[in-house]
Amino acid sequence: MATDNLRQLEALMNRLERKRAASQRPADISARTPKTLSTTLNAADKIERHLRADGHRIWGFVVYRCTYTSDTAWDLCIERIHASVRKSMDIYNGHDMLREGCFRLTVISDASTLDGASTQIVRRQFKEWCARMLHEEQGSQEEIQTRQQQASPWDRGWPVRYGFCIQIDEASMRSIISDEDEPWVNIIKGDWKPREVARQQQQQLTGSGWTMEIPGGRNEDEGEFTDDEGDREYPPVEGCTEEDVGWMKVRLVGLMTGLYTNLRDPDYWDVPYTRPPDIVPMY
Incomplete structure (x- = not known):
């Protein structure tokens, strides 16, 4: 009986020690990647903080389809974009941020207005979409304010979903579905003039x-x-x-989540900017 009581006491002491150690962990240790990346480097953590700071619930780029040569090729293109996002989240142990109702890759498809469309046309449609959809997606202003939490200076910025969009034309689609070319897309800055x-x-x-x-x-x-x-x-x-022509070609690798989190900084655009037709080497 005494031995059983001792074992229970030891088990209790061990649990208390683990709780104490956990409570004293440095604040920058990521619960998602405690042995590899801090929360300041974990993109899933950053996106989660950004959503809280904005009072938003949905993240992810809006994609404009500007090629209609093949529905089969297009479906494969979108599938590979999703696969790229999942692979990126593997690094950050952040697949919870891809759950339904949190991550959304919105595809805008309209051959009558977007087939071969220029970036100017896409930008105009994107700005109209943002004005119409922000509150439909994220809730009323009152709901947004209710969800908002205190943010550090590092987490303040412009919600990327409503600041930048992706354009996929024939060339970029072919680069994505090819097993030889390095895939890339066009990213368009919504407020460029x-x-x-x-x-x-x-x-x-x-x-x-x-x-x-x-x-x-x-x-x-x-x-x-x-x-x-x-x-x-x-x-x-x-x-x-x-x-600066208001858009650039960026590689699919790192598009989401690396570039997505960095673009929140309103001054970041100039850092990776590379004038088309060249492709941004890294970001």
Whole structure:
């Protein structure tokens, strides 16, 4: 009897010791990857924090289908994108972030308006989609505010789902379904404007003393062009001769989740930016 009581006491002491040790773990240790990555490096942790900071419940890119040569090829393309996301989450032990109702790869498909569409057309449709769908997906403003939690400065930023979208044209689709080429997609910056348009709008807003608040804490005129940036012309890309044409080709590997989490920083776009037709080497 005494031996049994001793064993129970030892078991209790062991449990208490484990709880004490767990409570004293450094705050940056990730519960998903406690032996490999800290929570600051674990993309699944970061996305989870970003959702809480925004009061949102859904993450993931919106994809615009701009090629209609083969439904079979397209289905395989989307399947491989999903596989890429799952493979990325393997690293972070974050498959819980891919559950239904949390991760959504929204595909916009309309051959009548998107077959061979330019990035300008896609951007215009994306902005209309965001204005219509933000509250339909994430809930009313009251619901969003109820879900919001205190965020560290590192987790504040622009919700990527409503700031950037993916365009897949014939060339990028073929790169994804090919077993030889390195797959890539076009990523489009939703709030990009040609330099002259941005400059005029900034002058108008400055002159009126009024700025427009955008969900996520960014202003419409924040980070726009200034007169001292120069007007050097480059070979035209869809008619644009500026260095930044508002979109770039990015590799599928790391698109989600690495690039997705980094784009939350409104200043990050310039870090990996590579002018088309070149593909971003890394991000």
